[in-house]
Amino acid sequence: MNENFEQCLKCTVCTVYCPVVPVNTDFPGPKQAGPDGERYRLKAGLFYDDTLKYCLNCKRCEVACPSGILIGDIIQKAKMKYGPQKTKLRDAMLAETDFMGSVATVFAPIANPVLAARPVKAVMDSVLKIDHRRTFPKYSGQKFVTWFRKNMAAGQEKYPKKAVYFHGCYVNYNYPALGKDLVAVMNALGYGISLIDGEKCCGTALIANAMGKRALRQARHNVKAIESASDAGRLPVISTSSTCSFTIRDEYPHVLGVDNGKIRENVSLAVKFIYSLVENGEVKLVFKPGYRSKVAYHAPCHMEKLGWNIFSEELLKMIPGLDLTVLDSNCCGIAGTYGFKKENYEKSQAIGKPLFDQIGKVAPDFIACDCETCKWQLEMSTPYKVKNPVTILAEALDLDATAKANNHQ
Amino acid sequence: MKFDVVIIGGGLAGLTCGISLQRKGRRCAIVSAGQSALHFSSGYFDFLDRTADGKAVENPLDAVSALPEGHPYRKIGVEDLERYMGEVKPLFAGCGIELKGDWSRNCYRITPVGGVCPSWLCLGEFTPFTTAQAEVGRNVMVVNIPGYMDFNARFVAAGLEKRGAACRIVDVTVDELSGLRANPSEMRSSNIARLMDSGHVAVRFAEAVRMKLSGEDAVVLPAVFGLKDSSVPQKVAEIIGVRTEYVATMTPSVPGIRTQMRLRAAFERLGGTYILGDTVMPSEIRDGRVVCLSTVNFGNEKLYADAFVLAAGSFFSNGLAASRECVTEPVFGLDVHAADDRSKWGDMDFFKRQEYIGFGVKSDADFHAVKDGVSVSNLYVAGSVAGGYNPIAEGSGAGTAIMSAMSVAEHIISKIG
Ligand SMILES: Cc1cc2nc3c(=O)[nH]c(=O)nc-3n(C[C@H](O)[C@H](O)[C@H](O)COP(=O)(O)OP(=O)(O)OC[C@H]3O[C@@H](n4cnc5c(N)ncnc54)[C@H](O)[C@@H]3O)c2cc1C
Ligand code: SF4
Numbered sequence A: 001m002n003e004n005f006e007q008c009l010k011c012t013v014c015t016v017y018c019p020v021v022p023v024n025t026d027f028p029g030p031k032q033a034g035p036d037g038e039r040y041r042l043k044a045g046l047f048y049d050d051t052l053k054y055c056l057n058c059k060r061c062e063v064a065c066p067s068g069i070l071i072g073d074i075i076q077k078a079k080m081k082y083g084p085q086k087t088k089l090r091d092a093m094l095a096e097t098d099f100m101g102s103v104a105t106v107f108a109p110i111a112n113p114v115l116a117a118r119p120v121k122a123v124m125d126s127v128l129k130i131d132h133r134r135t136f137p138k139y140s141g142q143k144f145v146t147w148f149r150k151n152m153a154a155g156q157e158k159y160p161k162k163a164v165y166f167h168g169c170y171v172n173y174n175y176p177a178l179g180k181d182l183v184a185v186m187n188a189l190g191y192g193i194s195l196i197d198g199e200k201c202c203g204t205a206l207i208a209n210a211m212g213k214r215a216l217r218q219a220r221h222n223v224k225a226i227e228s229a230s231d232a233g234r235l236p237v238i239s240t241s242s243t244c245s246f247t248i249r250d251e252y253p254h255v256l257g258v259d260n261g262k263i264r265e266n267v268s269l270a271v272k273f274i275y276s277l278v279e280n281g282e283v284k285l286v287f288k289p290g291y292r293s294k295v296a297y298h299a300p301c302h303m304e305k306l307g308w309n310i311f312s313e314e315l316l317k318m319i320p321g322l323d324l325t326v327l328d329s330n331c332c333g334i335a336g337t338y339g340f341k342k343e344n345y346e347k348s349q350a351i352g353k354p355l356f357d358q359i360g361k362v363a364p365d366f367i368a369c370d371c372e373t374c375k376w377q378l379e380m381s382t383p384y385k386v387k388n389p390v391t392i393l394a395e396a397l398d399l400d401a402t403a404k405a406n407n408h409q
Numbered sequence B: 001m002k003f004d005v006v007i008i009g010g011g012l013a014g015l016t017c018g019i020s021l022q023r024k025g026r027r028c029a030i031v032s033a034g035q036s037a038l039h040f041s042s043g044y045f046d047f048l049d050r051t052a053d054g055k056a057v058e059n060p061l062d063a064v065s066a067l068p069e070g071h072p073y074r075k076i077g078v079e080d081l082e083r084y085m086g087e088v089k090p091l092f093a094g095c096g097i098e099l100k101g102d103w104s105r106n107c108y109r110i111t112p113v114g115g116v117c118p119s120w121l122c123l124g125e126f127t128p129f130t131t132a133q134a135e136v137g138r139n140v141m142v143v144n145i146p147g148y149m150d151f152n153a154r155f156v157a158a159g160l161e162k163r164g165a166a167c168r169i170v171d172v173t174v175d176e177l178s179g180l181r182a183n184p185s186e187m188r189s190s191n192i193a194r195l196m197d198s199g200h201v202a203v204r205f206a207e208a209v210r211m212k213l214s215g216e217d218a219v220v221l222p223a224v225f226g227l228k229d230s231s232v233p234q235k236v237a238e239i240i241g242v243r244t245e246y247v248a249t250m251t252p253s254v255p256g257i258r259t260q261m262r263l264r265a266a267f268e269r270l271g272g273t274y275i276l277g278d279t280v281m282p283s284e285i286r287d288g289r290v291v292c293l294s295t296v297n298f299g300n301e302k303l304y305a306d307a308f309v310l311a312a313g314s315f316f317s318n319g320l321a322a323s324r325e326c327v328t329e330p331v332f333g334l335d336v337h338a339a340d341d342r343s344k345w346g347d348m349d350f351f352k353r354q355e356y357i358g359f360g361v362k363s364d365a366d367f368h369a370v371k372d373g374v375s376v377s378n379l380y381v382a383g384s385v386a387g388g389y390n391p392i393a394e395g396s397g398a399g400t401a402i403m404s405a406m407s408v409a410e411h412i413i414s415k416i417g
């Protein structure tokens, strides 16, 4: 890997694979925005180009680059260093996932209909420039953490092995069901789950919205919290969101300069962790006999950057009766908070169109995907439900038989 | 994770090898750090363009015996080479890639600067010219797309005129391209081609070209058509209505990207696993064998296989690394052909034969990699990472990549079953 823009060969390969370039001619493209622009910005920050805000931080350019230049990182850092230092209220609201989540959870019965109501959407659209065509993720009435502490925490000691779960904002505020599935599957495999005291949002949205100081504070906090929850990196730390894992592992050191050396190797995704356990013969999976489903798997951009989509695919292939189609590599267009912004809505949908079209052709029972914002986008833009591979696993496994096969209860 | 074969590098060599193996039912994974040299392809596959003293080769097979021993073609031998050469067009056709030309003899191509060069087979939109005259027409209209800097119509026209054609350079554009012009750094071949792929833009462009014709019997266009849809260049030619020739552009190469995408898709359709954006880390050879590979992204999870293929490309793709003192192969530290005397690496005259281009990994007669003078029993080398030849001086890049890959696939099947 090479952050050094001097190593850029000027081959323009990155430009070929950037999803923004074909839909937004205002965006200078990865080569110009990244290594080429950096050369000028180092001379004088006033060469900063505001159109860098159109970068999705999807990292597709980095995956394609033959020289391993961290193009996306260069762009994110430039946005934080040279970009406008005042954050718009709208961007801040979208980025502050913890604050927004906590408030909305309390008021979930009100917040959901309110966020869905037309007049509210009109205000958000015109005042805040959050596009009115977006459906908002629903907020759950009870936080995952509250549910876990009340119902599950006490029973986790009895399992022979331990793993730490980084649930992320989405599981905590919007979709605790995924966290419940994770706990059920891991328990069946003989792993007791613990949470991270004081876990904060990984900060991906803060990075994307160039709120560098807040992101930095949160990253430092999380690294400390994960260090202590994982016994200084001795316990595995798993998550169910490709973006959370990616941010903690790679954005912390590369973009924010936060040293995560003690924990990086231990921070993984549940799918990769479970795949390795099965592959090494440490656990057995027992599936329900009659399970049948037709599934289309979409690899989120950050999953491709992690290089871990193969683990989701291989895990899904282990499920008898599951007919899997791996969709072509294509950004869904939402890129976290990006697609929520009014100025990006149409571009965002244009980026995702080939993907939506292909899903329509496959006509699956549902879509499999490791990312929560992809889920919002795909559920809004196609008629299909999106399930995390962990949820699919929980549905396909005979959990009791799996627990027995792994020698407990 | 266990496969029958793991291939390092997903360019022309790695994919040809992987496709050949998957077709014979072997389970393969390809790990590729980034995109490949196909992104810079001229659209013509070279086999053996020139002899050691720089003469154009007509029948490449006849020239093989004059190559130095240790050259990949000499290792394969004329008999097998002939068989593989005959298999190339059907193999690529099976991947949705049309190759034109007679595999038993060289053709000629028009270079991006208007010259003529020998080559071997070419992708569907190009013409395998049979003479060094490479005649396009008597009166040729060379199309320039305003704002697009990676195609030099003036050079091309000058080249054609030198060979007796009368040329006229004409600017042609359509409204849809004006968006790209707003951002000069993004007026790139792949972006133009993407717009042209949505049928009506190409049709309008072709009509605009036709309208500009005033008696010319041929048109020359930059090869910026058909990124995903390979029928676009043909459709455009039909609308223009006179002979239409495509000439390669500066990078990125639209026909090359299309070829890369189709080879990868074919490999995946056959059940192969293609992992892009991951780098194989320095790996151990123990008791003359490779047991498994580690990659940056896989962490503790290792890639196991019965056989491994190093198809990691040359300096450009980081398959080879050069420091001030020496040339190395970064994954296994294999033995490398290189001049010991640093001053012999390159000629200060950029256009002269550059010895460093001929550097590469040493391999035995069956393409087993060699480390500390000993063959590694289950590690093979294919493509431009292999040494023993100079792909630029002799013009043999794609040919050596494809031939060595096909040969390695056969060796693996005969040895491992
Ligand atoms: C600019 C340029 C233009 C060319 N044009 C032509 C042409 O027009 N016609 C022609 O016949 N030949 C041409 N060639 C020659 C070309 O090299 C060969 O034709 C052929 O494409 C080489 O294929 P390859 O698979 O051996 O290597 P490459 O295409 O270089 O692929 C090697 C791959 O290995 C990957 N890799 C390297 N190290 C690792 C690692 N540690 N882990 C994982 N992956 C790794 C790289 O990322 C890369 O994707 C050209 C070469 C260059 C450089
Ligand atoms: S990170 Fe994504 S959007 Fe940004 S330049 Fe790279 S490819 Fe384009």
Ligand code: SF4
Residues within 6 Å of the ligand: A007, A008, A009, A010, A011, A012, A013, A014, A015, A030, A031, A034, A035, A064, A065, A066, A067, A068, A069, A071
């Ligand atoms: S792909 Fe990498 S080396 Fe090529 S232009 Fe982009 S950043 Fe530079």
